[in-house]
Amino acid sequence: MNQSPSPTRRLRWLPYVLGVGLVVALGFGLRPRPAPVETALATSGPLRATVSEEGKTRIKQRYVVSSPVTGQLRRVPFKPGAAIAAGDVVAVIEPMAASPLDPRSRALxxxxxDSAVAALEQTRAAHALAINDLKRAQAMFDTGTLAPQDLDAAKIRETVAAREVVAAEGALRAAETELAVNNPAAAPALVEVRAPVAGRVLHVFQESERPVTAGTPLLDAGDPADLEVVIELLSRDGAALAPGARVALxxxxxxxxxxARxxxxxxxxxxxxxxLGVEEQRVNVVADIITPLTERxxxxxxxxxxxRVIVWESEQVLKVPVSALFRRGGESAAYVVRGGRAVLVPVEAGRSSGSEVQVLKGLTAGDEVxxxxxxxVSDGQRVQPVKI
Structure with missing residues (x-):
């Protein structure tokens, strides 16, 4: 008949059992805990690379209206923002009366x-003769009795004679104007300055009545609806752009x-x-605003x-947050969570949007980075993803 172990023998093993339990408990207690890490998934989707810079709008066709003569400017009735139509009178100038010529100057x-009149008659006669010569040369050329170079020479003589007539007419007008302007009996007529284009007055340089010289700017005019944007980009960014690139303002x-485009x-x-005091090479990029005027x-x-200039975009790429990549040995790398541990993976990065980066090699969609x-974090370390 078997006898059960005595209580004394059972108590003899109790310290050993308790010691083993204590060692196991200490082992689990001293075991390194998984490092809490923030993670994200590698996903496929749209990505665009952009360059952001400040820009300024400007009217495409801006016109500076200037005084055509020297005289007394009358008060300009327009204020900035006033609507004008092409041909509207925007300023009135009373030309300065010229001093009368002395007898000797008048005679000259x-x-x-008189010399201009005689020169004009002479050039008209020469032009008429050149026209007749050209007609005869054309007739002879049509019958095959005149060389092509002779016909060309006749055409050139007619053209030169016609231009000499124009020059002589201009000289005559100048001579007659000199006499008319310096005629004390002739009162100077008011000069009306008209708007060259329909739009709005942008800026009035001379508003009050005052003497002005020829060429003095009076006001700016243009169409505010026809705007463009000028953006100063670094030259390396501007070289990567092509006409038609999209721009978000x-x-x-x-x-x-x-x-805009x-x-x-x-x-x-x-x-x-x-x-920061650094010299930069910049280039102006001009973009047209295509949003309708009713929305702006x-x-x-x-x-x-x-x-925000879009230099590249794609509708379907593999991408991860920029914060998931880092440099390791001159190359990009990332840590991927696999089996509760961080695994170091080399990555080939592509374009970046600033917050996300394109992954060309090293990761697949669904990887937890x-x-x-x-x-x-080190390669092989136990990690615990947490939600932030």
Missing amino acids: AEARR EQWGGPKPLD VRLVEPAAFTKISA PTLGDNFRVEA ILYPGDR
Whole structure:
């Protein structure tokens, strides 16, 4: 008959059991805990690479209306923003009366007029003769009795004679004007300055009545509805653009961005000092605003906008957040969570949108990558994804 172990023998093994349990408990307690990490999934979707810079609007066709004569400007009745039509009188100038000529100067002016009349008659007669010679040469050429070079010579003589007539007429008008302007009996007629284009007055340089000289700017005019945007980009970014590239205009004052298209990248760059004192080569990129005027009625000339130029875009690429990639040995890499551990994976990166980056090699859609790994994550380390 078997006898059960005595209580004394059972108690003899109890310290060993408790020791083993304690060792196991200490082992689990001292085991490194998984590092909490923020993760994201590699996904497929649209991606666009952009360049953001400040830009300014400007009217495509801006006209500076200047005084055609020297005289007394009458008060300009227009204010900036006033609507004008092509041909409207925007300013009136009373020409300055010329001082009368002395007898000797008048005699010389009359002599120049008489000479101009005689020269005009002479050039008209020469032109009529050249026309007749050309007709005869054409007839002879049609019958095959005149060489082509002789016909060409006759045409050239007729053209030269016609231009001499025009020059003689201009000389006669100049001589007659000199006599008419310096005639004390002739009162100067008022000169009306007219708007060259329909649109709005942008700026009035001379508003009050005052003497002006010929060529003095009076006002600016243009059509505010016909706007373009000038964006100063780094020359390397401008060289990568092509006409037709899309541009989004933000922070212009409206509720949503405006659409624009690049029309021109100017062929000459210029040097500009940045806010940090660094010399930069920049180039002007000109874009046309294609958003309808009804959606931007308050946007005017020389307004500031934030331009986001799209240099590249694709509708379907593999991408991850920029914070998932880091440099390792001169190449890009990322940590992927596999089996509860961080696995170091070399990655070939492509285009970047600033927040996301294209992945060409190394990852597949659905991979869980670690964001902001830093020095706290190493290859093979146990990690615990957390939600932020």
